[in-house]
Amino acid sequence: MALPVLDYEHENTQAFIHEVMSRSEQNITACYQCRRCAAGCPVGEETGYVTPDRLIRMILLGDREQALSNKLVWKCVSCYTCGTRCPNEIQTAKIIETLKHMSKEEHLDPLLPKVAAFHKSFCTAANHLGRLNEIEFMGLYEIKNAFHDLIHFKFREIFKETMLQAKLGLRMTKKKRMHFGIQKVKHLSDLKRLLKKAKKRAADGV
Amino acid sequence: MEIAYYPGCTLHASSQIYDIQTKLVLGEMGINLNELEDWNCCGATSASKTDDFLSVAMPARNLGIADNSGLSELVIPCSACYSRMLVAQHRLASNHRLKDEINAELTKKVKGNIRIMSILEVLVPKAESGELAEKTTKQLKGLEPACYYGCLQTRFPYDVPVPDDVENPQGMEIVLKALGANPIDWSYKTDCCGASATVNDIDTALLLMSKIFKDAVARGANCFVTTCPMCQLNLDAYQEQMKQKYDIDQDMPVYFITELIGVAMDKSPEELQIDRHFVDTIGLLKELNLI
Numbered sequence A: 001m002a003l004p005v006l007d008y009e010h011e012n013t014q015a016f017i018h019e020v021m022s023r024s025e026q027n028i029t030a031c032y033q034c035r036r037c038a039a040g041c042p043v044g045e046e047t048g049y050v051t052p053d054r055l056i057r058m059i060l061l062g063d064r065e066q067a068l069s070n071k072l073v074w075k076c077v078s079c080y081t082c083g084t085r086c087p088n089e090i091q092t093a094k095i096i097e098t099l100k101h102m103s104k105e106e107h108l109d110p111l112l113p114k115v116a117a118f119h120k121s122f123c124t125a126a127n128h129l130g131r132l133n134e135i136e137f138m139g140l141y142e143i144k145n146a147f148h149d150l151i152h153f154k155f156r157e158i159f160k161e162t163m164l165q166a167k168l169g170l171r172m173t174k175k176k177r178m179h180f181g182i183q184k185v186k187h188l189s190d191l192k193r194l195l196k197k198a199k200k201r202a203a204d205g206v
Numbered sequence B: 001m002e003i004a005y006y007p008g009c010t011l012h013a014s015s016q017i018y019d020i021q022t023k024l025v026l027g028e029m030g031i032n033l034n035e036l037e038d039w040n041c042c043g044a045t046s047a048s049k050t051d052d053f054l055s056v057a058m059p060a061r062n063l064g065i066a067d068n069s070g071l072s073e074l075v076i077p078c079s080a081c082y083s084r085m086l087v088a089q090h091r092l093a094s095n096h097r098l099k100d101e102i103n104a105e106l107t108k109k110v111k112g113n114i115r116i117m118s119i120l121e122v123l124v125p126k127a128e129s130g131e132l133a134e135k136t137t138k139q140l141k142g143l144e145p146a147c148y149y150g151c152l153q154t155r156f157p158y159d160v161p162v163p164d165d166v167e168n169p170q171g172m173e174i175v176l177k178a179l180g181a182n183p184i185d186w187s188y189k190t191d192c193c194g195a196s197a198t199v200n201d202i203d204t205a206l207l208l209m210s211k212i213f214k215d216a217v218a219r220g221a222n223c224f225v226t227t228c229p230m231c232q233l234n235l236d237a238y239q240e241q242m243k244q245k246y247d248i249d250q251d252m253p254v255y256f257i258t259e260l261i262g263v264a265m266d267k268s269p270e271e272l273q274i275d276r277h278f279v280d281t282i283g284l285l286k287e288l289n290l291i
């Protein structure tokens, strides 16, 4: 695969590296490209040429566009193998989390919209009543998915996804693994305040 | 002996059997579990992918409750909850500004004095001292489990103390050997099952699970044992789909470690609710005359 030649811009690159390093708390300039991380990454077969070491290289070379939107950022399963084995203690999974946040802030379309919808729905559902209710969470997730598919005219996808999750739900019900009651926290005030603080911090860019 | 207990959302929903079994088995060993009052969701992996502050703040409320419970130890059987709470405790201890900012909103403040333990940290010393074997009446002869730890039991995004070998943990093996089982040696014990990818990126998850499964089968395991409800549900509920896609024909029951201890203690399958699995878990135990 031929890759486009990258124009290196010193100032933008420095700013980008600095932002990723401070937000992820990872010292990526320590990376000496030994590729131990790549050797252990379980999703390597699925991410094309982007491996953790190459992701770091992209950032160091200032290729912001590629770094914010590539398969590894969306396929990473947060297994922490890369960081556990890195001789320089670089946790690429944390860099990936940072890149996800940055791509969201720049309103880039997630490469795997379902992954983004999943985590967002989880947090919304968990913070609604303080505990996660799987039915509420999956409901929110499916609505987000369906909405995304709808605006992209993917009607067949909506049908496929709904059938798939409905089937799983049925099987879980059969095995008495589905929980129909609602679980919740009695005193929600602490959580509501923390949630408000989180929103304020995000808005202030802390 | 009294220990604080954080079940987490999953143990009160799809993996309720793990909650039931944990209470039963630890109770039998004289450990009284004191559930944290009014605990909340730990945020799991999703919070850290959505909002870094929340990924510490959500567990922090639970830590505050635990720190003020008057107990000194907290057991968390779910690997994801265990990992998140441990990481949050570590981050709060090393970042006073963050701690003050979060404590300002908490009714019960984080002090940082509770000792967080996985279920293995409770079980392993009991197995090593012989106490566990004393409480059991049956030897799990013929059981050759692949002990599956997944990601969250030994790998953390921060430098927290890990109580077992990171790449080749032995906790589950120690417990199961004490019960007379013969856990196999294998290479995929800490590999990732795909976690939430079974819901949002199924092909990746099936690929990862197929590798784990193939290695366990090739090494002669007759079942999986795990401590993580996410790993348990994935390997169990998606096993059929994975086997079809990758042309595998052996079935493998996926047990929680607590149900095997329960069997060794001669608890009935009804009491342990062993039948609430997708892949049949009863057949193998009957075949081996364990129930």
Ligand code: SF4
Residues within 6 Å of the ligand: A030, A031, A032, A033, A034, A035, A036, A037, A038, A052, A053, A056, A082, A085, A086, A087, A088, A089, A090, A092
């Ligand atoms: S293991 Fe660490 S030092 Fe080696 S290439 Fe990966 S990130 Fe760089």
Ligand code: SF4
Residues within 6 Å of the ligand: A037, A040, A041, A042, A043, A052, A075, A076, A077, A078, A079, A080, A081, A082, A083, A092, A093
């Ligand atoms: S944490 Fe992500 S990038 Fe690192 S090894 Fe695991 S899947 Fe690969």
